[in-house]
Amino acid sequence: MTPAPIRVLLVDDHPVVRRGIRAWLQRNPSIEVVGEAADGIEALDLCRTLHPDVVLTDLDMPRMDGLALTEAIRRELPDVKVLILSMHANTDYILRILQAGAQGYVSKEADPGMLVQAVEAVSRGESFFSADVARVVLNQLVLAEQAPSPQTPELTxxxxxxxxxxxxxxxxxxxxxxxxxxxxxxxxxxxxxxxxxxxxxxxxxxxxxxxxxxxxxxxxxxxxx
The missing domain is CATH 1.10.10.10 (Winged helix-like DNA-binding domain superfamily/Winged helix DNA-binding domain)
Structure with missing residues (x-):
């Protein structure tokens, strides 16, 4: 029995970008793009009605950005997985998005074929990071382990x-x-x-x-x- 395709909602404020991503994803029969949104507010409304499996979203958008959208989805629709696709690959952005509840983070500079792998992984409940993003996260974790842990002040x-x-x-x-x-x-x-x-x-x-x-x-x- 053929499994149902992974239902994906695309969120990006650039229509040309959305069309390109949709065209690439839909070349894979395991993925179905069920909707598109230009900002976080529109995306959240569509999530409530379409109930996608995965939301693939950019970070920088008008009205509600990807960070706020991720937090809202985690609160309201915890079964919906969020995958970030962004140009930002610095530590602050990545850690903030992970803390907000995203399951994956793919750089827009990554190979397009990696998007399909990422969507499939997060739909299974796994985490997914493109190589450049994973390096940033790993370096941050190493630095955190090497840093001396702050001591709780001793009170009299x-x-x-x-x-x-x-x-x-x-x-x-x-x-x-x-x-x-x-x-x-x-x-x-x-x-x-x-x-x-x-x-x-x-x-x-x-x-x-x-x-x-x-x-x-x-x-x-x-x-x-």
């Missing part, structure tokens, strides 16, 4: 107590009363906390305390740990 027991009080919404006076110290002492610990953690807002300190499990996100203000 008193700094932890002050941090917990801040995260619970207590004032400096309330924290001082709880700990049996002066307000000035609490202020000093607060300043040290901000300098150590590089966090200079109450909201930021609260998020840090919650992330480290020092307080529960739903703890009533002022409740003792």
């Amino acid at each position: 027991p008193r700094e932890r107590q002050v941090l917990i009080g801040i995260a619970e919404g207590l004032t400096n006076k309330e924290i001082a009363d709880r700990l049996g110290v002066s307000i000035r002492t609490v202020e000093t610990h607060r300043e040290h906390l901000m300098q150590k953690l590089g966090i200079h807002t109450v909201a930021g300190l609260t998020r840090y305390a919650v992330a480290r499990g020092l307080v529960s996100p739903d703890r009533p203000p002022g409740q003792q740990p």
